[in-house]
Amino acid sequence: MNRKYRKTIIAGNWKMHKTATETKRFAERLKGALPRSKRCSIVLCVPYVDIPAAVKLLKDSRVAVGAQNLHWEASGPFTGEISAAMLADLDVKYVIIGHSERRAHFGESDLIINKKIHAALAAGLRPILCVGEDLAQRQLGVTLEFITYQLKAALAGVSPEAMRRVVIAYEPIWAIGTGNTATPEQAGEVCAAIRGVLRKLYGARIARSTTIQYGGSMNETNAEALLHQEDVDGGLIGTAALDPEKFLQIIQTANQD
Numbered sequence: 001m002n003r004k005y006r007k008t009i010i011a012g013n014w015k016m017h018k019t020a021t022e023t024k025r026f027a028e029r030l031k032g033a034l035p036r037s038k039r040c041s042i043v044l045c046v047p048y049v050d051i052p053a054a055v056k057l058l059k060d061s062r063v064a065v066g067a068q069n070l071h072w073e074a075s076g077p078f079t080g081e082i083s084a085a086m087l088a089d090l091d092v093k094y095v096i097i098g099h100s101e102r103r104a105h106f107g108e109s110d111l112i113i114n115k116k117i118h119a120a121l122a123a124g125l126r127p128i129l130c131v132g133e134d135l136a137q138r139q140l141g142v143t144l145e146f147i148t149y150q151l152k153a154a155l156a157g158v159s160p161e162a163m164r165r166v167v168i169a170y171e172p173i174w175a176i177g178t179g180n181t182a183t184p185e186q187a188g189e190v191c192a193a194i195r196g197v198l199r200k201l202y203g204a205r206i207a208r209s210t211t212i213q214y215g216g217s218m219n220e221t222n223a224e225a226l227l228h229q230e231d232v233d234g235g236l237i238g239t240a241a242l243d244p245e246k247f248l249q250i251i252q253t254a255n256q257d
């Protein structure tokens with residue numbers, strides 16, 4: 001990790017797990033055991049209905065609350081949807097956009113993801129933009145081309161100024177929830193390539209200061225090696241973030257590195 005230029009961010013993505021009652025229990029444990037050192041930022045992306053409980057309990061802690069999705073319009077007849085302004089009003093700071101599960105199960109196109117990035121930025125939220133190849137693409141050797149395409153599509157029209165608030169998460173689909181973590185070298189190679197794309201799009205200074213996370217079966221045992229890679233600036237953690245002890249261990253690792 002290059003701490004001189006960018007912040008390490010450890011983010012949990014709970015996906016569709018935990019009730020508000022379970023959220024309270026988790027937040028209390030997390031808050032009570034956070035390391036003193038503030039070398040990494042911590043984010044917890046919880047289901048919409050858990051946001052008020054998480055914000056209330058983590059209010060005076062160093063843990064920021066994030067959402068896992070939003071709608072791209074500011075308001076309107078979109079039954080069941082949540083806008084960026086609604087999230088910002090609840091004191092949500094981050095929002096995951098373009099997760100492969102939303103792309104696969106909810107038909108989110110690159111165009112929709114681009115609109116969501118703009119909506120998040122306009123409301124003052126920090127988007128965590130997810131990109132990543134599937135197994136077939138990796139085996140075909142087109143990973144870097146595909147990720148370059150995803151980045152360009154998602155970031156179309158995002159100004160250099162706004163880009164300072166964007167976090168990128170490299171999440172190879174084949175590693176998500178499978179236990180098949182990318183090797184540190186694989187994660188490092190793609191995160192470096194992402195930084196290369198950002199350099200071409202936004203210049204060296206912004207590329208150097210953008211936080212690029214790795215996600216995909218990151219846990220308390222493999223985090224150290226992954227976070228040791230020069231271009232891996234944190235993690236977007238699913239399964240291991242459901243257990244406060246495992247999540248705390250990852251935070252501890254990131255603080256020490």
Ligand SMILES: O=C[C@H](O)COP(=O)(O)O
Binds near residue numbers: 175179236240
């Ligand atoms: O957003 C998180 C990722 O999908 C990783 O999930 P996982 O840690 O369960 O593999």
